[in-house]
Amino acid sequence: MEGVAAHQKRKVMVVADPTRESAAALEYALSHAILETDTIILLHVENPNAWKNPIGSLFKWPSLPSSSKVASSPSSEGLGNGAASLGYAGGGGGGEMEFLEALKRACEIAQPKSSVQTERVAIMDGKDKAPIILSHCATLGIDLLIVGQKRTLSNAILGHKRSGSLRGLDTAEYLIENSKCTCVGVQRKGQNAGYILNTKTQKNFWLLA
Structure with a gap:
């Protein structure tokens, strides 16, 4: 991110x-x-009709970046295992933090000078997730969109040589190809091997951790 003016304020949606x-x-x-100087916006698109899987309460998050202030902040004592240790356990209860609030807290610790917001939107009948995200990007004036991306044959070998149609594209691919702001699809490459990044103009870029 070198070359970005220190006073420039952006809205970054994850x-x-x-x-x-x-x-x-x-x-x-x-x-x-x-x-x-950025404003961080965490957007969760939820499907109210989705089947609630109790096994989801056992989900454990990977560690957030050890180089961030999560590891060094006094308020992060006992949070060394990343977002999972922030109290998210899917099913809630027992004083545990809901996952979106846990992620917000992780952002506030890692980037204490950034403003952190959370947004929730429900999928309406007949709607797809990706266009909803793009609509919110436009409404909020997002400058940078970041989305997790599954490692698939299409993006690992073939890239995103597809049409702009939602048909045949997963959510991340659709956002990368159709977002008016810069969209980065992120894949974790092993525990300590960095990330594979995809944008509209750069495919399968390996960034070391």
């Missing part, structure tokens, strides 16, 4: 879901993409 891909996207954002 698509937040209780998945490992989303955790990797936030980890990348906090360690490599976000500046202290």
Whole structure:
């Protein structure tokens, strides 16, 4: 992010879901993409009709970046295991923090000078997730969109040589190809091997951690 003026204020949106891909996207954002002058917006698009899987309460997050202030802040004592240790356990209860609030807290610790906001939107009948995200990007004036991306054959070998149609594209691919602001798809490459990044103009770029 060199060359960005110190006074420039951006709005950076991270698509937040209780998945490992989303955790990797936030980890990348906090360690490599976000500046202290930025506003961080965590957007969660939820499907109210989705089946609630009780096994989801056992989900554990990967660690957030150890180089961030999460590890050094006095308020982060006992938080060394990343977002999972912030109290998110999917099912809630027992004083545990809901996952979106846990991620917000992680952002506030890692980037104490940045403003952190959370947004929730429900998928309406017949709607797709990706266009909803793009609509919110336009409404909020987002400058940078970051989304977790699954490693698939299409983006690993073929890249994103697809049409702009949602058909055949996953959410991350659609956002990368159709976002008016810069959109970065993030894949974690092993525990300590960095990230694979995809944008509209740069495919499968390997960024070391």
